[in-house]
Amino acid sequence: MSTILHIDSSVLGGYSVSRQLSAEIVARQEVLHPGATIIYRDLVQAPAQHLSDKHLAVFQGAEVTDAALGADLAAGGAFIEDLFAADVIVIGAPMYNFSIPSQLKAWVDRVCVAGRTFQYGANGPEGLLPKGKKVFIASSRGGFYTGDSPAAFLEHHETYLKAVLGFIGLTDVTVIRAEGLSRGDEAKNAAITGAQEQIAALS
Template structure:
């Protein structure tokens, strides 16, 4: 069994999403002792954002620099990671109502027509094999659930669920800690609740 562990928070050891994603991975390892973990830190080892040079190569043009070639190879490896993984754990904090740009860059590299999705007679079809489990470790400073007026600004979990589903990853569990900027008591309660949900993961 292979676990793909992805982190995208810029906060290092202060990050709640990193703490939660690590706890989810540890829980999966406890449930599946023979599992192997592949770790991608999208901050430490960031992919380039898409550029005109990338698009030119995608259309059959030449690779113009060694850096671009290395980055294209990294993007291909990201896709290989997804196909090889049985469980995918994504640490995803909310920045300015959406995901970190580092995580968006990863998404732009794995959403590739002909590899992870295709357009068929009935529209887009995800090409990743069925049966993969995804866990999103979500952290947010405000509250966007439970009828919150801020829900209209939430382009974070909804975006991730949509784009993962687009490439065929539909078995997704969100472990959420929100309200982290609303005081230490609220923060501690949110983290405690999220970690209890992680401890209750059964498979």
């Protein structure tokens, strides 16, 4: 039986296109993998703390003396276990100020842990997550950043996510993108419809 990890990071709730698309990707995966177990993480409703000096001290062997920090460290460990358990990973990732939401960045910082999800070997960094996992990114953007767009050089969103996921061993990444969402209703509807067609064609 398959396990699907579903992560959302948009602050827009029911108005979020990335949340809409991530839910539709998960629904499609449930069709493809009947009986799959779903792990859902809403990084807005249950956010991870951002890394602090206290986190780094514990990583270096310091004692945990703060209950809130201890709970957050446990949550970070659970995020890592999610990744090992999942066969399919679906990440809802809107673009905020040319990159990912800070809530999603906090999650990234909690799952990129030396000795757990990556290590440095003789040939450099090596991802430690098992091969064969599929990742789908539900990407949403207000403007246009692909192809020959003059704003392409500002895109630190999908490229960053794909790089950091590859760093920990997740290299089978498919991006389902809806961009141009702030360019009027016609452009928005066309972008969402195009993304939905990609989702329906997943096999």
